[in-house]
Structures are given as C-alpha cells and as structure tokens.
Amino acid sequence: MAEYSTKQRKALIRFLSVHPDELFTVEQIAEGLSEEAEERAVEGKAAESGEGGGTAGISRSSVYRNLPALEAAGLVKRVSIPGRREVFYRFKGSPSCRGCIHLSCRSCGRIFHLGSETSAKLAEYVSENGGFTLDRTDTVISGICAKCKSRNRNPNRQT
Ligand SMILES: [Zn+2]
Numbered sequence: 781m782a783e784y785s786t787k788q789r790k791a792l793i794r795f796l797s798v799h800p801d802e803l804f805t806v807e808q809i810a811e812g813l814s815e816e817a818e819e820r821a822v823e824g825k826a827a828e829s830g831e832g833g834g835t836a837g838i839s840r841s842s843v844y845r846n847l848p849a850l851e852a853a854g855l856v857k858r859v860s861i862p863g864r865r866e867v868f869y870r871f872k873g874s875p876s877c878r879g880c881i882h883l884s885c886r887s888c889g890r891i892f893h894l895g896s897e898t899s900a901k902l903a904e905y906v907s908e909n910g911g912f913t914l915d916r917t918d919t920v921i922s923g924i925c926a927k928c929k930s931r932n933r934n935p936n937r938q939t
C-alpha cells in the first residue's frame with residue numbers, strides 16, 4: 781500500500797514538473813495524468829519503465845490524498861484566485877524555477893517568473909536598500925500581468 785502511494789506520488793511529481801508555473805485544479809491533474817498514461821501506453825513506454833501500467837491507476841481521489849504530502853514537503857503550493865471557487869496547485873520544485881522570484885497576477889491568476897539574473901538583482905537591491913534577505917524560491921509578488929493590464933485599459937475590447 782505504501783509502495784503504491786509512492787508510485788502515485790512520483791507520477792504526480794513527474795506530471796507537475798513538466799508544467800512549471802502552471803496552475804492546476806485536482807481535476808485537471810487527474811485528467812492530465814490519465815492522458816499521459818494513455819500516451820505512454822500507446823508508445824509502449826509503460827512496460828519499458830517497469831512500473832507495470834504506469835500512471836493509469838491515478839484517480840481524482842488519490843490525487844487529493846497525495847497533494848497534502850507534496851505540499852508538506854514544500855514541492856507544491858496551494859493557490860487561490862479571487863472570485864474562483866476552485867483551489868489550484870502549483871509545482872514549486874522545478875529546476876527552471878530555481879532561484880527565481882515569481883509574480884502572480886491578481887486578475888487571471890497566472891504565475892510568471894523573473895529570470896534568475898533579474899531575480900538576483902532584485903534580491904540584491906532589496907538586501908542593499910532594505911537590509912532584508914529575500915527567500916527567492918519562496919517569494920511570490922502579487923500584481924497585474926501585462927495582458928490583464930492592457931485588457932483593463934481597453935474595457936470595450938472583448939478578447
Ligand atoms: Zn517558475
């Protein structure tokens with residue numbers, strides 16, 4: 781049983797890690813995983829990986845059951861978007877996100893990251909001027925993204 785849930789957890793991490801900075805509901809994760817499992821089955825990779833069926837067995841409820849552990853391990857962050865009832869999850873452990881400060885749009889909920897160089901400069905600036913050392917990996921700055929900003933500026937234009 782324990783081994784089974786480890787397998788599910790690995791599949792979850794694998795799925796999330798190829799989609800850094802994207803927000804998923806539990807439903808979307810479960811759907812994505814079963815699509816991935818189908819693709820693997822078609823390509824015959826399930827047998828090759830030695831996992832005997834790969835991710836085919838992951839249901840929505842097991843995604844629900846496994847997310848808290850990933851959250852506790854600091855790999856996944858729960859995100860809520862104003863005006864949306866669903867809870868979203870974002871993967872924090874992606875190598876491409878290492879050392880990057882993230883930006884979260886208050887309007888559409890999308891997450892972006894600043895390049896590690898810009899992030900380092902920003903952290904340096906804060907450190908020199910505020911005497912505060914930012915935890916870059918954990919920092920999410922809230923605001924409005926360029927897309928939402930231009931949409932707000934042209935309220936008559938429907939996208
Ligand atoms: Zn990122």
Ligand SMILES: [Zn+2]
Pocket residue numbers: 885886887888889890924925926927928929
């Ligand atoms: Zn936005």
